[in-house]
Amino acid sequence: MGINILFKGINFQRLMGGLWVTLRLALITIGLSCVFGLLFGMLMLSKRKTATVICRLWLEIVRFMPQLVLLYIVYFGFARLFGWDLDGETSAVIVFTFWGTAEMGDLIRGALTSIPRHQFESAAALGLTKVQIYMHVLIPQALRRLLPQAINLSTRIIKTTALVKMINVTEVLKVGQQIIGQFYRQPDAAFWVYFVIFLLYFLVCWPFSLLAKYLEKRWA
Amino acid sequence: MNDTILHVQDIYKSFDGNGVLRGVSMEIREGEVVVIVGPSGCGKSTLLRCINGLEVIDSGSIYLRDEKISGRTKDLHLVRQKIGMVFQSYDLFPHMKVMDNLLLGPTKALNKSKTEVEKEALEMLERVGLKEKAYALPRTLSGGQKQRVALVRAMLMRPEILLLDEITAALDPEMVSEVLNVVIDLARGGMTMAIVTHEMRFAEAVADRVVFLEDGMIMEEGKPEEFFSAPKTQRAQHFLQSFTYASKRDKKSDKNNFED
Secondary structure, eight states: OGGGGGGSTTHHHHHHHHHHHHHHHHHHHHHHHHHHHHHHHHHHHSSOHHHHHHHHHHHHHHHHSOHHHHHHIIIIIHHHHHOOOOOHHHHHHHHHHHHHHHHHHHHHHHHHHTSOHHHHHHHHHTTOOHHHIIIIIIHHHHHHHHHHHHHHHHHHHHHHGGGGGGGTOOOHHHHHHHHHHHTTTOTTHHHHHHHHHHHHHHHHHHHHHHHHHHHHHHHO | OOOEEEEEEEEEEEETTEEEEEEEEEEEETTOEEEEEOSTTSSHHHHHHHHTTSSOOSEEEEEETTEEOTTOOSOHHHHHTTEEEEOSSOOOOTTSOHHHHHHHIIIIISOOOHHHHHHHHHHHHHHTTOGGGTTSOGGGSOHHHHHHHHHHHHHTTOOSEEEEESTTTTSOHHHHHHHHHHHHHHHHTTOOEEEEOSOHHHHHHHOSEEEEEETTEEEEEEOHHHHHHSOSSHHHHHHHHHHHHHHHHHHHHHHHHHHO
16 A cells, blocks of 8 residues: 555654644744734825835735745745845745735734724723723724634645745655655555645644634634 | 803814814703704714714813813823713624623723622613623624613713713614613613703603704703793704604504505
């Protein structure tokens, strides 16, 4: 059976190592996207026209440009153009954060604007201070709107990191292909290796998706 | 002896150059219920919103007891703690249970102990017939129930005065009376109130004094029995006629149904 090859030598450990690269990349990206996304979201809501136009443009670019093209631009293009020798992982973090910031920012903007003005006023009418109003009334409600969507975006980011194998980052998919290469004489190796990788992605993303669904239901 | 709770002195307020309040003055004494009526856009709601600082007045002044409360930019929340307000759309906090809605103001703004307020809150909920909803989420309540909770929430702050801004305007007709009965109950209990409403029969029942506002000015004020039966100004007559006409027409259509 082809699946046995995964347990030969340190193959399984290698696969897990690759998975860790995937997760590390995703976690750094998600973290940075949250931080910059908050700024992005606030900029989108600002009264300065130029800021909102730039944000809109940024958002459109990441929505319509394939991530892979962005990766090539940064990894190969920047090296030629500016002489920056960025390694694959750094390039990936830059590109995915560029994307995640815009998408997360748009979600944060949506969450903030979704709270009716009346909520602020009725909290103010109770004699709460501005900080108390934000802490007890506005932010909890914004988070309830935001969290399910932010989690969904996070699973998309995790999945999309598979692209970085194209710029020579040895993440889980790349490791899998190396293992398949090792056992090229075994015709069903490819199926089993990819199947296990599919399972690994599933096991990582599924709990997030369940959590998002649960929160959506609970806070609806 | 001065038992004036609220003193509004010649206030002006305009939005984008449109004068919404144009020199309004009035006093509300302790325990008095003042009902403010007038056509849509006459400035009634704006007047209430100016009183608790949700809108900033252009000129004039507002006093609560002897304290000037208009024109301050700092510590507005301390003023609002003494002024209760309930709005048209039931603005309970949807992410909190009824009880947490009730506790928020007294425990956070007034630093009262939770157990003490909770006991008081349960008593008041029972009085308005909602004790069994104490730990429910707002979305499981009807509009009328939400407004009763909103009234309890405002009252738990033990305000000096309660401002009610068309609190039944967004309700289905069958829920109006359950809310207004609570207000009448509060009035009997001696609560000082300024009420904006379109419910003329309720206004007549609850008011100690009626203020008729039009075009941002007080056109007439007086005792409800005088104002509703014999309004002095033509504008007030006109305004009240618009209500009688509607009810006469309703009766007529009822009659037609019978004849058919």
